[in-house]
Amino acid sequence: MRRSGIRQTLHEIRDTGAVIWWRFFDWLAVVSWKKLLLVSLLALVLAGILQHPMPVLMLIIASFIIKVVAGGKRRAELTAGEATKRAETEQLERTVVEARMEALQAQIEPHFLFNTLASIDQLIQTDPKRASEMQKSLIRYLRSAMPQMREGSRPTLGQQLNLSSAFLEIMAIRMEERLRPVVNVPEGLKSAVFPPMMLQTLVENSIKHGLEPKAEGGTLEISAEIVDGQLAVHVRDDGKGFAPKAEGGVGLANIRQRLQAMYKGRAELIISVPPVGGTCATIKVPYEVSRDAAT
């Protein structure tokens, strides 16, 4: 046991040595010749005072050789590393633009629109009152989906809820008893700032992957709360649950990227499995009240 302890210590020393050596190597690669000469001279003088000039002289010569032979390659590697970092930032910026474009396109799924119009068509003949209700919900949905991407506006949770509840009203007429929507958001939280088209993506995912594939359907609940100064918005369903091989991650990946770009690590999207089954998606963002919260 003791022996292994000593071995451990020796290994650690070796590791540290390696780290220091690589730092020295990096420095050697990027430092200018002028500076290297100056430092060498100083070291030599210092070593002379200490009366051990030989090892230092050897080290200096070795350094020169290393700089000539390997310096160029190492310097290239370091520059490449920096370039990669810069590229990553640019990539992130590009992702934001792309995400915005995608969100714009994904706003109104044609399949949803055509199915809804077909349902209204049927209701006009059989139940005109319901047809009119459904049409009003559709108008409300389209209206609140339109200005989502307006630059500079800071959408509130209330606006997002408006959109999603219009969508849920339509889906509830279409899916009948197979969809039971519940909205459980305190009035006071509706003025909180919340990014656009995220709640709606979660709601659509829940229906598409959770409830529609389940013959008997189920409940979909939107709720919101403040947790440790953060606004947490949940979309929970007791549907089919998350398929580990499901493709449906595009919308979720899009939300993650947008959160990262907007809040730089102060926001997150969490997917979990409630004890009763189904799926719960939670978006946490810093809690902030919108100044023009009147709407």
Place this chain on the structure above:
Amino acid sequence: MPTKATPTAVVADDERLMRDQLVTALNDAWPELAIVGQASNGREAIAMVRSLDADIVFLDIRMPELDGIQAAQALAGATHVVFVTAHDQFAIDAFQQGAVDYLLKPAEPERVALTCQRLRERLQHKPDPMNDLLAQLSQRLGSGTVKPREYIRWVQASVGANLRVIPTTDILFFRAEDKYVRVQTKSFEALIRKPIKELIDELDPDEFWQIHRATVVRVDAVEQVSRNFRGHQVVHVKGSTEKLEVSRTFNNLFKQM
């Protein structure tokens, strides 16, 4: 194939309003056609067509349990199929190439009349099993039974008392520890109660590499590979300070690096 005195049909759609709409349109266009059953998913549709021996089935493409394409595959050759869809451009393209008929929602009277006209002719012949078309459709729609090997994109793992669903793209590495496999992401760790061997089978080998009996690392996350004091390769991962040893068996993975 002898036709019955009255031709019979089953209508399948997961939304009742859509079924009603189609039934109304069919009644107007072809009063003699008896709608003997209405199904709300693919499985029900198959059972109804078989038990009622229906001549025709109208299948919505997107349905729970089994979708329209899967139901058509199960019923191939046994009944005449008409697909119904609101908007699936790829499916519509495929229909136009094949001999199969389809209707768009909401069903327009003229279009339904045309379909009924064609069906009257088709009823004189044996139903076409449409093998090629269905295979093509199921591939495009991602349904059906024959699929290329698929790998998991999400893992379920516990974080404290919660069960989280984590996209594999967030995972830096998996490490087998005692009875658990630890899942490490940039910001947290989670546990899976499953042997790492089983997990390795489910992961995409282009996405994750096994580098040790107990370690699987995300290829994209590998920052550099160095050697430790014992001459073993050690993997450094972006976003974690942990260093992962590569066992000799997997040494050749990083030969080029």
